Amino acid sequence: MGKNILEVKELKTYYRTRLQENVYAVDGVSFNLEEGKTLGIAGESGCGKSTLALSLMGFYFPPLHFKSGSISVGGTDIMKLGKEQLRSQILGREIAYIPQAAMNALNPTLKIIRFIEDIMREHRPELSKQQVWQMASERFETLNLSPKVLNSYPNELSGGMKQRTVIAISSILNPKVLIADEPTSALDVTSQKAVIKLMKSLLQKGFIKSLIFITHELPLLYHVTDDIVVMYAGEIVERGTAQQMIFDPLHPYTKKLMGSIIVPEEGMKGHKLAAIPGAPPNLKKVPDGCRFAERCVHAKDECRSGKVDNRQADGRIYRCHFDTVTLKEWYEHEQQ
Numbered sequence: 001m002g003k004n005i006l007e008v009k010e011l012k013t014y015y016r017t018r019l020q021e022n023v024y025a026v027d028g029v030s031f032n033l034e035e036g037k038t039l040g041i042a043g044e045s046g047c048g049k050s051t052l053a054l055s056l057m058g059f060y061f062p063p064l065h066f067k068s069g070s071i072s073v074g075g076t077d078i079m080k081l082g083k084e085q086l087r088s089q090i091l092g093r094e095i096a097y098i099p100q101a102a103m104n105a106l107n108p109t110l111k112i113i114r115f116i117e118d119i120m121r122e123h124r125p126e127l128s129k130q131q132v133w134q135m136a137s138e139r140f141e142t143l144n145l146s147p148k149v150l151n152s153y154p155n156e157l158s159g160g161m162k163q164r165t166v167i168a169i170s171s172i173l174n175p176k177v178l179i180a181d182e183p184t185s186a187l188d189v190t191s192q193k194a195v196i197k198l199m200k201s202l203l204q205k206g207f208i209k210s211l212i213f214i215t216h217e218l219p220l221l222y223h224v225t226d227d228i229v230v231m232y233a234g235e236i237v238e239r240g241t242a243q244q245m246i247f248d249p250l251h252p253y254t255k256k257l258m259g260s261i262i263v264p265e266e267g268m269k270g271h272k273l274a275a276i277p278g279a280p281p282n283l284k285k286v287p288d289g290c291r292f293a294e295r296c297v298h299a300k301d302e303c304r305s306g307k308v309d310n311r312q313a314d315g316r317i318y319r320c321h322f323d324t325v326t327l328k329e330w331y332e333h334e335q336q
């Protein structure tokens, strides 16, 4: 086993709405990420993926609040740091985040090099403008991006190029963990491939040490990530290798989610999350017992009360009342 770059233990974070209600968007999440590994996060819309990403960055600005748990990046518990320490020592350097639609948030009046200068002014004030230019153009070249991009305005770049530029900027300080939230959505297939290639090359060249990839595009998760976690209603319901999760899911929710791509690889193209009847529970008041029970065709009375513990099987973890033999029997019957 490699060294853990990121360790998350029983993390609980919530939104406090204007009506003073709490939305428990991340509710007891634990996982580790090893050096050199890529972790995919999947789940339907609203299950807490983006909130988990924000929470890992320590972005606790109202309405988002930290409740409990720990987040350790490269051995430092970031929840024990003050806001200023977090900003100057951790964000961008140790852990970096590319939010959804980040490429559309670039200030259109600034040339790309200005964004990099801003980062360097904060983190490497000893560098002159010329040195920043030199460093940025070398980095862009190594990543197969034309250094000419540095002199361009965001709206002069295509969507795919803009996204690759955002990724190159976000990783300029060589963070140990890079979190990319839906980095390929709204891109055509060729641009998606270029973005994936870029992220792989960041890892191969050692500019980042690990990657968290949040996406709805299941085939991408299979091709890009080593492991996948599936979130449901603020919790991780299963974690395993990409191969296990896609071709041999255990948790009934993972099974439904992955249902659309348990077909030969050729047919995987274009498949997105399968529609699952019903809707996830309201995160203001989560039900007792298994949160998926209301939508699970296999649910029994015991699923609707008490605590559901994690189970371990074949090196993976899943949160369900039933053992693998029972689950696999059900799934075999479903296929007949």
Ligand SMILES: Nc1ncnc2c1ncn2[C@@H]1O[C@H](COP(=O)(O)OP(=O)(O)OP(=O)(O)O)[C@@H](O)[C@H]1O
Residues within 6 Å of the ligand: 015, 016, 017, 023, 025, 043, 044, 045, 046, 047, 048, 049, 050, 051, 052, 063, 283
């Ligand atoms: N600013 C906010 N205030 C209150 N509740 C919020 C806020 N942002 C998100 N939520 C709620 O938190 C829960 C988790 O949302 P989140 O955006 O993390 O899910 P997600 O899995 O990333 O979804 P998507 O794939 O659509 O981005 C949802 O119930 C959502 O409605």
